[in-house]
Amino acid sequence: MEFETLLALIGTQLIKIWPELSVAIFCLLSLRWYHTHKNEVLMHWPILDVYPSILANVHRIHHWIVDIANKISCTIVARGPVFGRLDVVLTSDPRNVDYILKTNFSNFPKGPQLKEAFDLLGDGIFNVDDDKWRLQKRLAHVALVSKEFRNFTGAVTRKLVQDALLPIMLHAAKHGTILDLEDLFMRFAFDSVFTAIFGRSPNSLSLSSPSNELAEAIDDGTEGIFYRHVMPRGLWKLLGWLKVGSERKMIEARKTIDHHLLQHISFKKEEMREGIQSSDLIAMYLTTQAQRGETSIHSEEFLRDTSLSFLFAGRDSTGTSLAWFLWLVSTTPHVEAKILEELKQVKKRKEDPEGLGARGTAEPAEWPWVFDSEDLKELVYLHAAMCESLRLNPPLPLTRRGVVKEDVLPDGTTVRPGQKILISMYAMGRLEWLWGKDYQEFKPERWVDDKGRISQDAMSKFYPFTVGPRACPGRNMAFTQMKSAAAAVLFNFCIEVVEGQIVNPMSSIVLHMKNGVRVRIKQRVW
Numbered sequence: 001m002e003f004e005t006l007l008a009l010i011g012t013q014l015i016k017i018w019p020e021l022s023v024a025i026f027c028l029l030s031l032r033w034y035h036t037h038k039n040e041v042l043m044h045w046p047i048l049d050v051y052p053s054i055l056a057n058v059h060r061i062h063h064w065i066v067d068i069a070n071k072i073s074c075t076i077v078a079r080g081p082v083f084g085r086l087d088v089v090l091t092s093d094p095r096n097v098d099y100i101l102k103t104n105f106s107n108f109p110k111g112p113q114l115k116e117a118f119d120l121l122g123d124g125i126f127n128v129d130d131d132k133w134r135l136q137k138r139l140a141h142v143a144l145v146s147k148e149f150r151n152f153t154g155a156v157t158r159k160l161v162q163d164a165l166l167p168i169m170l171h172a173a174k175h176g177t178i179l180d181l182e183d184l185f186m187r188f189a190f191d192s193v194f195t196a197i198f199g200r201s202p203n204s205l206s207l208s209s210p211s212n213e214l215a216e217a218i219d220d221g222t223e224g225i226f227y228r229h230v231m232p233r234g235l236w237k238l239l240g241w242l243k244v245g246s247e248r249k250m251i252e253a254r255k256t257i258d259h260h261l262l263q264h265i266s267f268k269k270e271e272m273r274e275g276i277q278s279s280d281l282i283a284m285y286l287t288t289q290a291q292r293g294e295t296s297i298h299s300e301e302f303l304r305d306t307s308l309s310f311l312f313a314g315r316d317s318t319g320t321s322l323a324w325f326l327w328l329v330s331t332t333p334h335v336e337a338k339i340l341e342e343l344k345q346v347k348k349r350k351e352d353p354e355g356l357g358a359r360g361t362a363e364p365a366e367w368p369w370v371f372d373s374e375d376l377k378e379l380v381y382l383h384a385a386m387c388e389s390l391r392l393n394p395p396l397p398l399t400r401r402g403v404v405k406e407d408v409l410p411d412g413t414t415v416r417p418g419q420k421i422l423i424s425m426y427a428m429g430r431l432e433w434l435w436g437k438d439y440q441e442f443k444p445e446r447w448v449d450d451k452g453r454i455s456q457d458a459m460s461k462f463y464p465f466t467v468g469p470r471a472c473p474g475r476n477m478a479f480t481q482m483k484s485a486a487a488a489v490l491f492n493f494c495i496e497v498v499e500g501q502i503v504n505p506m507s508s509i510v511l512h513m514k515n516g517v518r519v520r521i522k523q524r525v526w
C-alpha cells in the first residue's frame, strides 16, 4: 500500500473515533497534570478551582492552612467552583489582619453572609454590626468590667475548682480512673460560664458525668456551622430544605437550645420579680436596662441570643484552651517544673507573709491548695505558658469578615464586595518567618523578656483574642478562670498522658481535640 493511501486510511479511522480519542487525550493530560501537581499544597483546578484541595484536606483543615501560609503565601484568593460562590480571601498576614480588624474596621463588617451561616446565634453580639453591635458591646463592657461581676465570677470559679474539679480528680487518682481532659474542662467551662450568665450551676461537672442536652446541642450547632463553611452555599441550603444531614442536626439543635434557654430566662425573670439579688450577667443586663431605659433588651429573643452567644464564647474557648494547656504542660516536664516553682513561691508568701520562717506560719497547709486569683495575676511564667499554648492552639482558629467597598490590603491583595475574608489565627501563631524555625515547639520562654517581664514584642504578635474594636471583651475573665483552674490542678496533681495517643485538632470552628486526650491522675506529694 502506498504511503498516501495509508495516511488517508488512518485519517478516516481517526475521524470516526474522534470523540473517544478526545476523551482519552483529555484524561491523559489530566492525569499528567495531576501527577505533576499532586504534591502541591494547593491546586487551582479548572472549573472547580481549589475545591478538590479543600475536600482532600478537610480532615486537617487548620494544618493545611498553616502549610499554605508557610509554603505558598500568607494570603491566597480562592474562587471555588463556578457554581459555589466561595470567593474567599484567606489571610494570616499580621499587616492585613491589623488593617482589616483595626485600621479600616468599618470597611470589614461581619456582614449578612456570616449572619446567615451563624443564624443559630440570632442577633447575638457575634453576629451583628453597626448600631445593634454597638448596643451589645456597651452592655457587655459594662457587665464584664464591673467589680461586682468580676467578684462574682471569681467566686464562682473558685467554688467550682474546690467543690467539683478537684474532688473529681481526687476520685480518679484514688481509683485509677482514666479521664478525658477535654471532656473534664468543657464541663468545667460550661458550669462556670452558665453560672456567670444565669446565677445558678447546672452541675454538669460531677462524678457521674451526667449527659448535658444543652451542651450537646451547642456542639451539634457548632459542627453544622463548620460544614456551612466548607460546603457550597446552595448545597447546605438544599440539605436544610430537605431536612437531612448536618442541617437536620442544626434544626434539632436550635429547638433544644431554645427550649433550655427560654426556660432559664423565665426562671431568672421570676427570681428578679421576687427580689432575689444576684450579680450574674442576665441580672446585670436587666438592671442596666431598667436604669437606661433600653427596652429592646428585655425581650426573650434578645436574652436568648445574648445568653447563647456568651455560652458559646465562654464555654468552648476556655474549655478547649485549658485542655490544650494542661496537655502541653504535662508533656513538657521542664515547663511544668517552672510553673510549680512559681506557685510554690506564692504559697510560701501566703503562709508566711512576713518572711518569719517556720515560726511565723499560722496553720499547717491544708490539702488541696487552691490559689486566690489575685495572687496568680503577677505570675510571669504561668502567663507566658498560657500565651504560648494559646499561640499554638487558639480556641477560635478562624474569624471571618465581609467587604463593603473595594480596597487594597497592605500586602497588595485587592478585595471586593461579595468576597469573604477568612483570617486564620491558627496559622498566625505558626508562621515560620514570624516565630522562627522552632515555631512548632512549646516554649513559654519566648514570652519573657530580658528583664523577666512579659515580652511586649511577643505580645504585639498575639492574636488569639483578635485585635481592634471587636477583640474579645472576655479576655481578662478568661485568663482569671484558666489560671485559677490550671494552678490548682497542677499544684495538687500530676497528670500522666496515656501513651500512644495522637492529639490533633478537629476540623471545626472551635479548636476541639479530635479524640480528646486521656490521662491518669496522681495526687502530688510535696
Ligand code: HEM
Binding pocket: 125, 126, 137, 140, 193, 310, 313, 314, 315, 317, 318, 321, 394, 395, 396, 398, 399, 400, 464, 465, 466, 469, 470, 471, 472, 473, 474, 475, 477, 478
Ligand atoms: C481563652 C478564652 C477566649 C478566647 C481565646 C476568646 C477569643 C475570642 C475571639 C477570637 C473573639 C473574636 C471573634 C470574632 O470576631 O469572630 C472573641 C469575641 C468575643 N468573646 Fe471571647 N474568647 C475567650 C473567652 C471569652 C470569655 C470567657 C467571654 C465571656 C464570657 C468571651 C466573650 C466574648 C464576646 C462577647 C465576644 C464578641 C465581641 C464582639 O463581637 O464585639 N470570650 N473572643
